[in-house]
Amino acid sequence: MDAEKIFLEYAERYDRRNGKINLKIIHTLAVVQVMDQLTEKLHLDEETCELAHICAMFHDIGRFEQVRRYDTFLDHLSVDHAELGCEVLKQERILAELSSEKQQRILTAVRNHNRYQIEPGLEGHTELLCRLIRDADKCDIFRVFACEDMVDTMGETEEQVAEETVTDVVYDSIMRHQCVKKEERKTGLDKWVSFLGFFFDMNFSQSLEILMEERYYRAPFDRTRFTVPETRERVEKILKETEKYIRERIDLQLP
Ligand SMILES: [Fe+2]
Structure with missing residues (x-):
């Protein structure tokens, strides 16, 4: 068809x-x-x-x-x-x-x-x-x-999100390599961060390879100047942890 x-x-x-x-x-x-x-x-x-x-x-x-x-x-x-x-x-x-x-x-x-x-x-x-x-x-x-x-x-605009924080439970989920539950998201930035949680739910490491070709997942974080210092720090840690996970899974080709 x-x-x-x-x-x-x-x-x-x-x-x-x-x-x-x-x-x-x-x-x-x-x-x-x-x-x-x-x-x-x-x-x-x-x-x-x-x-x-x-x-x-x-x-x-x-x-x-x-x-x-x-x-x-x-x-x-x-x-x-x-x-x-x-x-x-x-x-x-x-x-x-x-x-x-x-x-x-x-x-x-x-x-x-x-x-x-x-x-x-x-x-x-x-x-x-x-x-x-x-x-x-x-x-x-x-x-x-x-x-x-x-x-x-x-x-929400990027300017609005720039002034927000990452909720503790959302931050913890990502650092534990777990998907963020919708009801746990409180801020717009939580929503952004919850997208990164999708990496942990990918069924095929080949999907992660496709994602790594363009690295779109980074772009909004990279271009936003977060005003709260703690937020900046958390976002950096989250990106680092996520990318470590992706690299390891692609190297191991799991599953
Ligand atoms: Fe859909």
């Missing part, structure tokens, strides 16, 4: 002059690119590569209706955009030309792409798709973070 054509035709129904819509079109196409790179690095079979490509193309299809209905990307204030995406895929019969087994695998991966953890008990091939889409999506989040409008994406 020509997934890109189907995706772009669907997206055309929404107003691209809306920054949020435009952002999601660019994000989707970038995730697809990362996904193709990742599946190649992993030497996966043709069918898995094809399904992974389709998952990447449609993983955020629910974002368009979410923005139109609620004008926000915040799921807790609107809907779970992954669940909504599955509804859209079914209602629009977007996957209709695929076998029902393939459709189910794609829907499961889309549904799981934004969860804290992948639902337990999935069949091996489907679980692999979930792991792939979660990694590819996270990789591009760093590009969005570095290059797109901070207010559109994070809801």
